[in-house]
Amino acid sequence: MPAGTRRLALCALALVGVRLLLPDSLPFPWWAPDLVLLAVAALDVALAVAPRSLEVGRDLPDQVALGATARSALVLRNPGGRAVRLAVADELAPSLRADTRRWTTKVPARTEARVDTRIRPGRRGRFAPTRVTLRSVGPLGLAARQATVDVPGELKVVPAFPSRADAELRLARARRLELGVRTVRLPGTGTDFDQLREYTPDDDFRRIDWAATARNPRPVVRTYRAERNQTIVTLLDVGRTTAGRVGDVPRLEHLLDATFALVTVATGLEDRIGVVAYDNEVRASLPPSHRPDQLARVVEATYDLEPALVETDHRAALAHTKARHRRRTTVVIATDLTEATVGQVLVPALPLVLRDSTVVVVAVADPEVAAWADAPVADDEAAFLRAAATSALEERARLAARLRGLGATVVDAPPGRLSGRLVDTYLDMR
Structure with a gap:
């Protein structure tokens, strides 16, 4: 498809200015210069290298963690005998937050050029950029030939694992303890x-x-x-309650971080751990294992999960788990402490597994709510915030007490401390 350039537009404007300065009577029609310019532009299009004659490849990493930086590149190969000036546009998703999606470059004859940009993904999931638009500029710079080609690629944006270093430190400490006095029982x-x-x-x-x-x-x-080959199943709530944000991050991200920390330590101590993600139905299921790549398998199973705006069916998830694990199992339920999901659904369903399993309920506490509850009352708005925050904290404490009364262990901690508290709870149970 032919396209004009900025130089063509400037030439057209210049012709308009010249026409205004010339007398009304001319030996040629007033539109003749425009026709000449269009003819020259058409010749420029004809002389431009066909964009589809170029070979385009995409260079993307297999995966990148949420919030981390990576490079996305296009490799342009010119097999022809003439150099080509190119304008390139890549169809990268806005949530990849690329520094740029457009480039201009020159590719010499029978060689290749590379254009790239930095990306810092702001959303998890699978991305498959495909379309690349190439604009080959003619030798006069007046016009270009444009084509859109398919250059398929795939990028997995996986959850961030900010507590990785802390989890590995706790694992190393636990291994030392196994070799020390605490290994003798x-x-x-x-x-x-x-x-x-x-x-x-x-x-x-x-x-x-x-x-x-x-x-x-x-x-x-x-x-x-300490016993090895214990079985742990983490039930990961991906329903409505985990869509709420804590510190500008969905609760689900904090729960995933805690899950990854638990998988790291449990597999390192040769315990079997698996994951079931669910809302009103099971969305992903990975059977327990202590194989060295279990963390990578858990990441693969959960990286594209997003909270669904539906109510969570804890009973169905617990029944799913009980049907597949007849032996005594440690069940870790990663959710939030709200009356709608815990008080009305989880508490009545817990007897399904409490008879023959150990249950740990994990939730993310919002430090901002705690700050509101302790803030001085300066005006009506502050009084309202304090009352609402106090009520929310009392509800969480009441639900945690009900769960503990049934025999479950509750880990309710803010981001930054949640993963460590969960790992410590697991280690104490061993």
Whole structure:
């Protein structure tokens, strides 16, 4: 498709100015200069390199974390014998927040050029940029040939994991403790046998293995380690309540961060952990495993989940979990403490799993609400905010008490502390 350039527009304006300065009687029609300009522009279009003769490739990373920076590039190869001046426009989604989507460049004959930009995604999910518009400018710079080509690419924007370093630190500490005094437990406490070794004065005589001692010249004791291959299932609420924002970030993002931290530590300690994401139906399900790439699999299963504006059906999710896990399981429910979802739906449904499972309920506390509840009352608006915040905090405390009364453990903490509190709760339960 032919297109004019800025130079053509300037030439047309110049002709208008010249025409105003010339006398009315001319030996040629007043429109003749315009016709000449159009003819020259048409010749320029004909001489321009066809955009579709160029080979265009896309260079994108496989994935980038939400809020992190990456580079998006187009590689332009000119197989012809003439250099080409190009204007390039890429159809990148606005939420990728590219520094620019338009470039001008020159590609010499039989070589390639590269144009790129920095992106910093502001939304999770799968992005598939495809359309690229090329405008090949003619040698006179008056007109160009334009074409839109398909250059498919795929980019996964995965959740941020801000607590990764803290989770890895807690994992390293837990591993050291397993090798230390806390790895030695009395038999019959649900721990796994580790090894037989010689008795030392610091050992409890009740740990002496008399059968092994009878075969050795010195007393032998049994040592135990924390149980491995425990099963954990994280139920991730992706319904209406997790769409609310805490610190300009949806609650779901904080719950995902806590989930990733728990997966990191649990798999590092050889426990099996899986994830079920649900609203009024199951949206994603990953069976428990302690394989080294389980975190990557959890990220893959959850990276494109967005909160749905529907009520969460906790009973259906718990029934789904109970049907698939007959053995004793630790069930972690990542949701929010509201009357509509917890008081009316989750509390009546918990007996489904409390008889044969350990239940932990995880929620994100909003520090801004706590600040409003403690703020001095300077005017009517401040009084209203304080009353509303106090009521909200009392409701959360009341719901947490009901859950604890049923036998569940509740972790209700603000962003920045939630992941650590959840991991510590898990480690204490081991």
